[in-house]
Amino acid sequence: MWAFIHKLGSPKWFYGISARMQPWFWIAAVLLIAVGSVWGLAFAPADYQQGNSFRIIYVHVPAAFLAQSIFVGLAVSGLVFLVWKIKVADMAAAVMAPLGAAMTFIALFSGAVWGVPTWGTWWMWDARLTSMLILLFLYLGVIALRGAFSSRDSGSRAASVLAMVGVINIPIIKYSVDWWYTLHQPASFTLTSRPSMPVDMWWPLLLMVLGFYCFFIALTLMRTRNEILRREASKRWVRDLAREEG
Amino acid sequence: MTFRLEARRLACERDDRWLFTDLDIEIGAGEIVRIEGPNGSGKTTLLKILSGQLADYQGELFWCGEPMRRVRVDFLANLLYLGHAPGVKAALTPLENLAWYQALAGEQGNEAERMQALAGVRLTGFEDIPAAQLSAGQLRRIALARLALIQRPLWVLDEPFTAIDREGVAELEQRLLAHAQRGGSVLLTTHHDLAPLGELRRIPLGTGARHATQ
């Protein structure tokens, strides 16, 4: 177990294994998103209340899921980095944060667009949108803090601590915002409870969610690999690699 | 009971640059050890590692044979560290400053002890003046008064001679010597030549900035 963790922690080993895993995640992401979006946009039935505008759910919900998961990912990476001093975890956190912020933004934007036909306005202080907005601020804080330190190591540590503080707070924030806005729509999709939407709408959504996750993993692997090369540029194995590839 | 601070295969990497690698250090009772090296060679970083402030290093630290991570609090109870900044509150008087340090060290202390310690660094008459009205050298002396006030066997001093006058330097040198003779030990960095202390053990740093290799 420990040996495995430390092996995973070696940038060189991670660089090798991620090269083998990466293509599969890209293929899965492209397939899932292609099938899911065609199915969801063209074949799934229209909502009996919202008509076709509900189809934005196929972007909104996966992005919102991913936005929250990535923050948990940030906190876990931060913990691994602080406790076991595994640098790859920090490199992953560094590339995941902007991605998470982008996903949060997509969720917010698609929510706003969705709001036009549903509520007749671009922005409602709806519980879910408000929580997403706060999440965006949390992401921006983590990114800004990392960048504010002149020493990269200190920035990494500070961002890790902040991500962990944030992840403890997210459930509290979510609960209090829900409480504050008790008249919100119930979250339309959860993996654990039975879906309240028709199966025909549900399946493409599941595919899209999985596709988004695969896309996220593939992109994170790719960008972490770049980050490894950038940070380890002076190490012998990277120089050997550069020589081999010409 | 004697004490020993040991570092084995100590290495510190900061932002992809190795400050030092494979450093073995051993400091026991009665020794004065001087860390030498040009600016930016990691002297302060090494002192911070050896005083238990920085956990970001490779290698092992031992205090009396026990791994540092386990006995950190015991180690800190035997350490007196003076950093670049004197650590003196400008709005407090020298006496109040020392009282806080004594309490922080877990000691009761009384005013007479603190007065005596201040007299030892020639601050008699300044005991009740807010430190903001004192000079940089006097602030430094308040910090140095802790050496006499709080009995600790291991002193880690980062540039202790900064800002003090010639007499003060001579007094501090004598103080270091007396400390070593009593069985204490001193680890310091300084640009002074410390001739009166005789031949000291030296730890040179900064033999060219080495890049990380794996």
Next chain:
Amino acid sequence: MPRSDTLTIRESRGGLGGAVAATLRRDLILMLRRRSEIMNPLVFFALVITLFPLGISPEPALLTTIAPGLLWVAALLATLLSLDSLFRADYDDGSLEQLLLAPQPLPALVLAKVAVHWLMTGLPLALMSPLLGLMLGLPGGSYLILAISLALGSASLSLIGAIGAALTVGLSRGGVLLSLLVLPLYIPVLIFGAGAVQAAILGDGAAAHLAILGALLSLALMLAPWGIAAALRISING
């Protein structure tokens, strides 16, 4: 003074109570010698509250409706304003690194510092808030709840904010960043604090809100000191 001729190593022995008390006393003295640091958040609080009737409208009915939120937001910003100086002076004069080297548990020592911050910022704000509530036409009967909710809530704000202050203390311009880090984390306290006052106005009874504020405070008391300590150890080596 008893002094043996040879130095021996010593066990780390207690003294935590003394160290915490001395830190409390030291910070209190420091604050009392610089009274402007206590006055500034209070003046800021009053000023912000003054701006709203000027910016919106002096109509009493409108002001009464928005008063709970206004008072809470203004008080929250006032505590935020004072946070940056929580560790800054100690960092600059080097006493922070000495605090970190004390053979005492750091979370307990920082808790003493945060307690002083609350005593000198949150508590005065809470005591002053009924006066400003009066100016905004807050209905009678909600004043006590306003003060209690602010007193309870601002303690959580001091604790959470101290994490942010500790993370940014090593940065030369940490002030704006500090607000970015800390404000999102303040939202639950704001919601339940303002909610308590609102409930008191509506006559619903604010006990539940105050209980939740108390729960948030105890959670912050349990977790924040460790976060602050970890953050300080990072910042000191920035």
